[in-house]
Amino acid sequence: MGNSYLCPQCSGHLKVGESVVFSTRSKKGETGLILLSPKLGHYEVINHPSFDFKEGDYVEFFCPLCHVQLTSEKNENLAKVLMIDDDLQESEILFSKIAGEKCTYKIVDGNVEEYGKDSSRYLESVLKGGS
Numbered sequence: 001m002g003n004s005y006l007c008p009q010c011s012g013h014l015k016v017g018e019s020v021v022f023s024t025r026s027k028k029g030e031t032g033l034i035l036l037s038p039k040l041g042h043y044e045v046i047n048h049p050s051f052d053f054k055e056g057d058y059v060e061f062f063c064p065l066c067h068v069q070l071t072s073e074k075n076e077n078l079a080k081v082l083m084i085d086d087d088l089q090e091s092e093i094l095f096s097k098i099a100g101e102k103c104t105y106k107i108v109d110g111n112v113e114e115y116g117k118d119s120s121r122y123l124e125s126v127l128k129g130g131s
């Protein structure tokens with residue numbers, strides 16, 4: 001089956017097939033769907049070529065089902081979703097909304113696992129607590 005990804009607000013399933021689907025908006029106000037890999041630490045991005053953003057651009061992430069903005073309260077540059085693995089363990093997944101930044105955090109019971117070469121960037125705010 002693999003991991004499930006859920007919206008923290010509506011608990012809707014964000015993973016379809018082999019992709020996690022997000023509704024996004026660029027700084028210029030353009031909107032588009034983005035597909036990300038469900039594998040932590042994999043950063044392939046699939047998007048329609050008409051939705052154009054550059055490395056370093058801040059991209060807002062929304063749930064495609066309930067349209068809530070998926071932002072971590074720990075850092076506004078991080079998006080937040082829930083993941084449920086094969087053992088039904090629930091974790092919080094945070095990842096950077098900055099195009100090209102490779103960092104993901106998996107948080108289970110206050111323990112943080114880091115993925116991606118840029119993961120040191122937000123580690124301090126992720127470890128700071130709160131949830």
Ligand SMILES: [Zn+2]
Pocket residue numbers: 007008009010011012063064065066067068
């Ligand atoms: Zn939702």
